Amino acid sequence: MAHSISHTATMTGRYVIQIYPNSTSVTGNYYVRILPKFNEPGAKWDPTTMEPNNSIYNAYQIGIGLNNSFTSAIQWRNPEYYTSSVDQDWYRFYASAGRTYTIQLYNVANILAGGDGVYLTVFDPLMDQIDNKVANGNGNIHSYSVITAGQSGWYYLRVKPDSTTVAGSYRLRILPKYNEPGAAWDSSLESNDHWTNAYPINLGVGNALPTSSYLRDPSFYTIRADTDYFHFPVVQGGVYLVEILNVADTLKDENWGYCNSSFNLIVYDPNMNEVAKDCVGDIEATVYRSITFTAGATGTHYARILSTDQSKYGNYTIRVTRTN
Numbered sequence: 001m002a003h004s005i006s007h008t009a010t011m012t013g014r015y016v017i018q019i020y021p022n023s024t025s026v027t028g029n030y031y032v033r034i035l036p037k038f039n040e041p042g043a044k045w046d047p048t049t050m051e052p053n054n055s056i057y058n059a060y061q062i063g064i065g066l067n068n069s070f071t072s073a074i075q076w077r078n079p080e081y082y083t084s085s086v087d088q089d090w091y092r093f094y095a096s097a098g099r100t101y102t103i104q105l106y107n108v109a110n111i112l113a114g115g116d117g118v119y120l121t122v123f124d125p126l127m128d129q130i131d132n133k134v135a136n137g138n139g140n141i142h143s144y145s146v147i148t149a150g151q152s153g154w155y156y157l158r159v160k161p162d163s164t165t166v167a168g169s170y171r172l173r174i175l176p177k178y179n180e181p182g183a184a185w186d187s188s189l190e191s192n193d194h195w196t197n198a199y200p201i202n203l204g205v206g207n208a209l210p211t212s213s214y215l216r217d218p219s220f221y222t223i224r225a226d227t228d229y230f231h232f233p234v235v236q237g238g239v240y241l242v243e244i245l246n247v248a249d250t251l252k253d254e255n256w257g258y259c260n261s262s263f264n265l266i267v268y269d270p271n272m273n274e275v276a277k278d279c280v281g282d283i284e285a286t287v288y289r290s291i292t293f294t295a296g297a298t299g300t301h302y303a304r305i306l307s308t309d310q311s312k313y314g315n316y317t318i319r320v321t322r323t324n
């Protein structure tokens, strides 16, 4: 696309568009089109590419939840055409006041690399920008944003690479908070890469949960190793034991005296303040990491596993028990 203008008609009647080049000596073909706003009669998109979606007024509607995730792409700029910038994609989703949404831009093709990465920018129903994130994800997630809707209405997303010459595919999904309608996880308990998407674990030895930290796909533009969050209820005064056991050798990490360079188990309180962290242990032991804590207040607590080594992955089991 070379140029675009958005205009709201203040009166009914005939409008005139004039097109002329900024040169007296050029000739050539061009296309022109006039598109209605997304919610006005005649609004339409290509069902495969979701184009044209290059402005907030042409934002393509997407659904909430794991099952509504979809693939799209930053288009190639055809060198036969006079273009002015890289493709950008706008989407909109309907948010309910008070609910929390985790927006993930993931499986981003490596060929979209350039500059800082691929930006994920969020706008509220007044079309004011409320968040802008790039290359902040874990696992196969490239960029993500977490928002709590201040009001019910359409929220908008823009996907835009930080390079004017790249093109390639990506996926997008909007996940409800773990305890809100539509929350779901796949058979690998993903996506659980943020506390807002923590997977529920029940207390007790019998509820030990086998899972894994997955190997990132090298065809995707990724930033960090996978991380996993779990949530569980506690009562004030209860003593709880969180354990990570049966850890695959590919996930184990020698501790060199810095927690930032190894496999971490972290427990957080309901306000996401860190309660305790364990990053040291016998590499041969069945229980590789463990934390005991006394709950200061009744409410949801979170356990997180995190490998800060970018190459680690593999199976492990988590279990949480009350010991008093």
Ligand SMILES: [Ca+2]
Binding pocket: 049, 051, 072, 073, 074, 075, 087, 088, 089
């Ligand atoms: Ca596109």
Ligand SMILES: [Ca+2]
Binding pocket: 051, 052, 053, 054, 087, 088, 089, 090
């Ligand atoms: Ca587009």
Ligand SMILES: [Ca+2]
Binding pocket: 139, 190, 191, 192, 193, 226, 227, 228, 229
């Ligand atoms: Ca994860």
